[in-house]
Amino acid sequence: MILGAAEPVYVEMMAETVTAGDPTYTGPLAGVSLGLPVYHVTEPEVREITDASVYQEQIALSEIAMETEKIWESIRAVRAKNSGST
Amino acid sequence: MTLDQVGALPTIRGVSCILAHTPGLLRYGSKPTRELAKNDSTLLPRMQQHLRSFGDAVAYPPNQVFIGNRTPESLWDVPEPWWRYREANANPRGPFGQIVSEDAFWGLLRMSDDFGLVDIERSRLDRSARQLRATELWTDAELERVVRPATATSSSEAQLTLHAADGSQVGHVARGYPDDSSQTADILLENLACKASGALAIKQLLCQVGMAPSEVEYLLGCGEEAVGDRYQRGGGSISKAMAEMAGCTNATGSDVKAFCCAPVHALVLAGALVQSGIYKNVVVVGGASLAKLGMKMLGHLAKDMPLLEDTLAAVAILVGPANRSGVRLRLDAVGRHTVMSGGAAGAIYEALVTKPLDQLGLRITDVDKYAVELHNPEITFPAGAGNVPRTNYRIIAGLAVMRGEIQRDQVEAFERTHGMPGFVPTQGHIPAALPYLAHALPRIRDGSLRNAFFIAKGSLFLGKMTNMSDGMSVLVDRAA
Numbered sequence: 001m002i003l004g005a006a007e008p009v010y011v012e013m014m015a016e017t018v019t020a021g022d023p024t025y026t027g028p029l030a031g032v033s034l035g036l037p038v039y040h041v042t043e044p045e046v047r048e049i050t051d052a053s054v055y056q057e058q059i060a061l062s063e064i065a066m067e068t069e070k071i072w073e074s075i076r077a078v079r080a081k082n083s084g085s086t
Numbered sequence: 087m088t089l090d091q092v093g094a095l096p097t098i099r100g101v102s103c104i105l106a107h108t109p110g111l112l113r114y115g116s117k118p119t120r121e122l123a124k125n126d127s128t129l130l131p132r133m134q135q136h137l138r139s140f141g142d143a144v145a146y147p148p149n150q151v152f153i154g155n156r157t158p159e160s161l162w163d164v165p166e167p168w169w170r171y172r173e174a175n176a177n178p179r180g181p182f183g184q185i186v187s188e189d190a191f192w193g194l195l196r197m198s199d200d201f202g203l204v205d206i207e208r209s210r211l212d213r214s215a216r217q218l219r220a221t222e223l224w225t226d227a228e229l230e231r232v233v234r235p236a237t238a239t240s241s242s243e244a245q246l247t248l249h250a251a252d253g254s255q256v257g258h259v260a261r262g263y264p265d266d267s268s269q270t271a272d273i274l275l276e277n278l279a280c281k282a283s284g285a286l287a288i289k290q291l292l293c294q295v296g297m298a299p300s301e302v303e304y305l306l307g308c309g310e311e312a313v314g315d316r317y318q319r320g321g322g323s324i325s326k327a328m329a330e331m332a333g334c335t336n337a338t339g340s341d342v343k344a345f346c347c348a349p350v351h352a353l354v355l356a357g358a359l360v361q362s363g364i365y366k367n368v369v370v371v372g373g374a375s376l377a378k379l380g381m382k383m384l385g386h387l388a389k390d391m392p393l394l395e396d397t398l399a400a401v402a403i404l405v406g407p408a409n410r411s412g413v414r415l416r417l418d419a420v421g422r423h424t425v426m427s428g429g430a431a432g433a434i435y436e437a438l439v440t441k442p443l444d445q446l447g448l449r450i451t452d453v454d455k456y457a458v459e460l461h462n463p464e465i466t467f468p469a470g471a472g473n474v475p476r477t478n479y480r481i482i483a484g485l486a487v488m489r490g491e492i493q494r495d496q497v498e499a500f501e502r503t504h505g506m507p508g509f510v511p512t513q514g515h516i517p518a519a520l521p522y523l524a525h526a527l528p529r530i531r532d533g534s535l536r537n538a539f540f541i542a543k544g545s546l547f548l549g550k551m552t553n554m555s556d557g558m559s560v561l562v563d564r565a566a
Contacts, residue, residue: 007472026384061432064484064497065477
């Protein structure tokens with residue numbers, strides 16, 4: 001699962017939703033643990049396998065606008081918590 | 087465009103911003119209606135415990151910014167959460183408009199009703215009439231409409247009961263044509279609330295600029311309500327209904343529809359109607375969106391916050407002819423998100439920001455203030471929707487980085503230097519940039535601001551006719 005949201009808190013919430021289940025218990029994934037591997041589109045793991053020109057056109061500007069350090073930190077924490085590895 | 091034509095650019099003559107604090111109507115927002123239909127008997131009492139008083143809504147710093155008693159930038163210094171900070175001696179009236187109570191709004195709803203749809207207790211209407219008289223905006227004949235006898239006729243099953251904030255019954259709204267799904271009582275209430283708030287904004291505007299209502303020739307509505315019946319669900323034109331209510335006897339009007347992007351479309355069209363010489367005085371008006379009351383209430387309840395989406399908001403702008411010292415609408419460089427622009431942030435912002443600025447020979451940093459989607463972040467954040475204006479400012483700053491105008495480590499500061507905190511209630515099209523025009527106008531006039539750039543975006547995809555979004559932008563400045 002690849003996320004693109006800009007807000008670290010929101011990214012964490014969505015990552016949690018598609019791995020352990022909806023932490024807010026408001027949506028259909030409440031209590032449903034899908035355990036999907038989840039990454040943010042700006043993470044090196046995704047960026048490295050993306051066509052550079054497409055990344056430049058579609059993502060580059062948004063990446064500058066995002067607080068990527070915080071986003072990566074929160075999504076890595078969710079991955080670590082739910083799969084035992086980052 | 088030649089210099090002569092630039093000299094003939096239309097000008098912004100005035101802007102009004104009004105709020106109606108309507109905690110009793112909050113339950114008729116789309117989200118509360120859907121949640122209450124789930125029959126959780128604890129929800130309504132919990133909602134009522136989290137409603138604000140009129141005094142709290144007036145003392146709420148973002149509301150004080152909206153009516154002009156504070157600058158948007160002053161919110162940087164207000165400790166968060168803003169709802170805990172009560173402005174001392176807050177005034178419900180400000181230089182751009184006023185905050186009216188729900189009691190006054192019942193009277194406006196009654197005044198807006200030409201078909202005997204709204205029936206409200208007489209004692210409340212007497213109180214409404216007194217409050218509305220105190221605003222000094224309405225004539226005696228107009229106030230007479232508040233207290234005239236009701237003629238509501240529809241059966242009780244088709245009615246919607248109106249409640250005050252404390253839960254007590256206030257009156258009813260009837261449905262329109264029988265078996266017409268476009269004229270159920272809740273839809274008519276939504277449309278009447280839009281009409282009433284829009285008319286109030288027009289009255290306020292004309293009072294502020296000292297213009298007789300009869301001098302307005304045309305109105306462009308930019309709200310999102312669908313006024314019509316079963317054969318023409320969004321037939322329109324609520325702008326003419328507002329014009330009638332506000333006493334603009336020589337005007338007609340039409341509605342511009344483009345989701346939250348419509349206000350900037352309407353402003354540009356109003357300017358074009360004036361510049362072409364077709365009309366001299368055109369009003370752009372955005373009425374309030376009742377459907378959006380309580381939209382994020384689950385997030386607010388979960389955080390034990392007051393339900394901050396308890397306030398209807400409306401804006402009106404007067405566009406007039408060229409004037410040597412006036413604040414110009416730069417129609418010579420309008421930004422628009424075309425079909426070809428696509429959906430990537432980079433392409434959207436190039437179409438909306440750099441392309442029009444290039445046409446004017448301006449750099450991104452030459453614009454003093456950018457007004458973007460100005461949603462109050464305190465409302466959106468607890469519901470996971472983030473800080474909308476901040477995201478916009480970071481993207482514009484990102485563009486400036488890509489163009490080599492600023493360094494990457496200046497992205498953070500751009501929001502402070504060229505932006506502002508969001509201060510507008512989440513009323514759909516209302517946060518779409520234009521409330522800042524009220525703040526920019528006096529500052530551009532007194533020279534403390536050179537220019538301001540207004541960007542609106544609309545989520546067209548929500549309507550399921552296209553996957554696209556839309557965007558429009560325009561600069562305002564003063565002739566050198």
